[in-house]
Amino acid sequence: MKSDLLSASRNGVVLCDGAMGTQLMARGLTPGECGMRWNAERAGDVEAVHASYASAGCRLITTNSFGGTRSMLARHGAADHVAEWNRLAASLARRTVGSDGWVLGDVGPFGDFLEPLGDMTEGELEAIFREQIEALVAGGADAILVETMSDPAEAVVGVRAAKAVSPLPVVVTYAFQKSGGIFRTMMGTSAADAVGAALEAGADIVGANCGTDLSLDDYIELAGALVGAAGDAPVVVQPNAGAPKTGADGIYYDATGDEMAATAIRLRDAGVRIIGGCCGTSPALLAAMGKALG
Numbered sequence: 001m002k003s004d005l006l007s008a009s010r011n012g013v014v015l016c017d018g019a020m021g022t023q024l025m026a027r028g029l030t031p032g033e034c035g036m037r038w039n040a041e042r043a044g045d046v047e048a049v050h051a052s053y054a055s056a057g058c059r060l061i062t063t064n065s066f067g068g069t070r071s072m073l074a075r076h077g078a079a080d081h082v083a084e085w086n087r088l089a090a091s092l093a094r095r096t097v098g099s100d101g102w103v104l105g106d107v108g109p110f111g112d113f114l115e116p117l118g119d120m121t122e123g124e125l126e127a128i129f130r131e132q133i134e135a136l137v138a139g140g141a142d143a144i145l146v147e148t149m150s151d152p153a154e155a156v157v158g159v160r161a162a163k164a165v166s167p168l169p170v171v172v173t174y175a176f177q178k179s180g181g182i183f184r185t186m187m188g189t190s191a192a193d194a195v196g197a198a199l200e201a202g203a204d205i206v207g208a209n210c211g212t213d214l215s216l217d218d219y220i221e222l223a224g225a226l227v228g229a230a231g232d233a234p235v236v237v238q239p240n241a242g243a244p245k246t247g248a249d250g251i252y253y254d255a256t257g258d259e260m261a262a263t264a265i266r267l268r269d270a271g272v273r274i275i276g277g278c279c280g281t282s283p284a285l286l287a288a289m290g291k292a293l294g
């Protein structure tokens with residue numbers, strides 16, 4: 001029987017998967033289109049992306065449910081599909097995860113600010129997160145991932161919602177930027193404070209995904225700050241494929257397999273226990289990382 005995710009990440013390094021959005025775009029998703037709709041209408045394509053990450057050696061497969069809250073789906077006129085599309089998201093990932101892997105139920109930002117900057121109260125947001133997480137759990141998630149967080153208060157509500165809905169482990173990752181040599185979220189929170197808030201709320205695994213203008217070297221430095229702040233909790237880092245570059249078609253990422261492989265080793269040596277990828281990463285890059293990690 002497979003070990004649980006917490007034990008596995010305490011006892012070794014676990015490879016998580018990489019970007020979903022760009023993989024769906026490669027299969028025809030257009031910019032601005034709702035990627036979650038594909039869980040219902042292009043399920044074979046979503047499942048194929050999961051399968052390609054699983055064949056690359058990724059043991060943690062992340063559901064195609066970023067933006068799957070009622071508040072985000074409403075932007076696509078699809079607020080009525082929260083339960084259906086999140087349940088499908090988890091079941092599609094479930095089909096490709098083997099006996100030694102886990103389905104990570106993905107929850108992203110709700111898309112606005114909490115009070116007092118915005119109109120959303122913590123109670124309203126908790127209900128929104130609960131609705132999504134209940135469906136991810138019903139579809140077969142093994143853990144809940146509250147990701148790309150900027151506001152620790154939002155992350156805390158996400159953890160609270162997940163813990164209220166199920167006993168599954170909860171992973172929280174923030175997106176950081178670096179200014180004046182210090183890593184902070186867009187809301188200005190330091191890595192230590194962001195991680196501390198998530199852990200205090202009951203998060204089991206903490207770390208970073210994505211980020212603004214971070215180089216691969218920056219992610220290593222950030223990893224050190226996160227590991228230092230996380231205490232006994234396993235740390236996860238999902239870097240982008242290098243710093244973003246701007247081309248004729250917009251932003252792109254061009255780190256090579258060798259660069260990502262070297263980054264994976266350096267993240268492991270910095271004490272990171274779950275290593276994956278964010279923007280610009282692909283099954284090929286994750287395979288290079290997994291090969292390096294052995």
Ligand SMILES: [Zn+2]
Pocket residue numbers: 209210211240278279
């Ligand atoms: Zn990203």
